[in-house]
Amino acid sequence: MLQVPFLRENKERVLNGLRKRNWKEEDLQIIDRILELDSSRRKLLQEVEQLQARLKQLSGEIGALYKQGKREEAEASKAEVSSLKEQMKTPEEQLKKVKAELEQLLLEVPNVPNDLVPFGKSEDDNEIYKAWPDELPELGENALPHWELAKVYQLFDLELGTKLTGAGFPVYLGQGARLERALINYFLDRAHRAGYLEVSPPLLVNADTARATGQLPDKEGQMYFVERDGFYLIPTAEVPVTNIYRGAILEEEDFPIKLTGYTPCFRREAGSYGAHVRGLNRVHQFDKVEIVRIEHPDRSYAALDEMLEHVSSLLDELELPYRIVRLCGGDLGFTSALTYDFEVYSAAQKRWLEVSSVSNFETYQSNRLQLRFKDGKKKRLAHTLNGSALALARIVAALLENNQTENGIELPKVLHSYTGFERIEKP
């Protein structure tokens, strides 16, 4: 959520940001409406508080008068109090209304994109930030997509998941399950070595938590909800992990804060269909190791670069062909100021699969989180960032497809000590 004073002082910048996000000109009026509401909120607040101050003073006097036995004077003051209260009613109600509407509208304004964010409408307009250098890997004629490989090698079973739960809940089996576990451990170990503190958070969160990182109200339909207890299943570890610092007031020397966590992620993905969602390409439950950083505003973009380096090094070690794209205004997440996606090339499907998304939210999340640090005497909002390092299901898909041979599926060297086998063979 943006701060009103920021909005007031940077109106043009905010408007241009919304234009970059392809907002229609008539929808930009929301900003003027917000500023209007805020100015009447301040006016009403002053009015109400002046009356309150007078009330407070009077009731103190009444107490004193009673003590002195001056009953009649006390009664007279009481009459004044009740007329003051009558006067307060209207502005109080207006204030309540204005505040509610203001709050509502503020939730509808997304983050201001960084200057680096390109203009564009959809993922087709994303800018290639780092391209795969050589020609893309080619597989032979009889190369199989990962969902076929899964059958041949008995690595995961989607029909079985449908029996247990429903579509999009894969059951990993045998070497597939071990590969899954190996990748999680490998990613966590690498994050640990890069200085991230490992946390293992709850998988269900309350509404306050979901709101603070911006999933509510924007992505309400995307999350599974446990009605009976009012809990949401997390769509990413970002939610519980970032919320660890909700309400915190940090010292400058606390930076950088680097956290990592493995969790399953649950996404309803309503409305998805077609060939692009076959196999592991898009599922309702997948495993992911997330990295989260809380940074000094001056250092957050350097931190973002470090995170890109970290994710790149993982993909290098996994020997997967990948590219990095900078999301355009139309594809940029609601809460993000700048996002880089990592896409791995799936040679059998001949398409790029998104496996990581690394973003700087600047103060957008920390405003809702009320996550601040002491800058001298003042308190300032910190910057929050996060990125997948990495999301499992699609990595598994790419590993299986790209490394298939006559004699089985060869695994990258870095995983051997984690899996306990170097090659997936027919059972």
Added chain:
RNA sequence: GGUGAGGUGGGUGAGUGGCUUAAACCGCCGGUUUGCUAAACCGGUGUCUCGGGAAACCGGGACCGCGGGUUCGAAUCCCGCCCUCACCGCCA
């Protein structure tokens, strides 16, 4: 799920309607004293928000788990909710 006890500032904790501008102690910051450290003593020490000011700061309001209510006046009384702890039940 049942019963009981609780929820007060960074911490412990006092406070049953106005003398609370939330005591006291601890912690923290600054100072005095001091070879250093410590002790002792003195002063300061929350959050949010509105207004004024270049700023230091000054003034108003709110905040004692959350939301309502009673009252001229609520940390204190009443109602609802949430949470914590203890015991019982169930249980990996």
